């Protein structure tokens with residue numbers, strides 16, 4: 001299927017759900033992104049700050065860009081001016097830098113941030129425990145921030161086809177979301193996102209309450225890292 005057909009397929013699949021699609025365009029050229037754009041899609045995700053900044057310059061400015069990969073504090077400056085959402089916030093230190101850079105750019109809208117929670121069994125380097133996320137939200141530094149808005153949580157499940165395990169990991173993220181919502185965001189409508197599900201597991205994620213799936217190869221085809 002073409003990129004356009006894939007976008008229309010996901011639109012149709014998600015139409016009766018509260019879930020939205022982030023089209024993950026990392027490694028793919030701007031021409032491919034434009035094909036999805038002309039099919040009506042506006043939310044795109046990249047995992048590297050510099051690649052994201054390059055593509056932002058070349059593409060229409062009504063795209064909502066999401067950074068979904070690990071972000072080093074010294075790279076926040078490349079994207080702070082324009083990024084809609086940083087889904088991969090995994091430390092207070094990073095959040096401090098994002099808030100600072102957003103202020104420096106005099107943004108009219110805050111940078112939306114999601115707390116990345118580690119839910120996979122293979123111990124990936126990134127992501128906080130739900131306890132660590134709570135600790136961040138309780139900190140005085142976080143409370144003083146004016147240029148960021150925490151919109152939810154994000155997680156990457158284990159790369160497995162074991163459905164029981166995937167469901168358990170998605171449920172773990174949803175439970176963390178609920179706990180943070182009830183403790184820190186009661187009445188805060190902006191805290192509403194559970195970003196989970198990728199090309200191989202998005203249906204299970206939607207069934208477990210995902211509000212945002214991040215799909216790359218399922219839209220743009222296989223990635224070629226040799227280029």
Ligand SMILES: *Cc1c(COP(=O)(O)O)cnc(C)c1O
Nearest residue numbers: 024047068198199214215216217
């Ligand atoms: C690459 C990536 C995706 C999309 O992966 P696919 O398997 O191609 O759908 C989703 N989330 C994150 C964090 C990624 O880095």
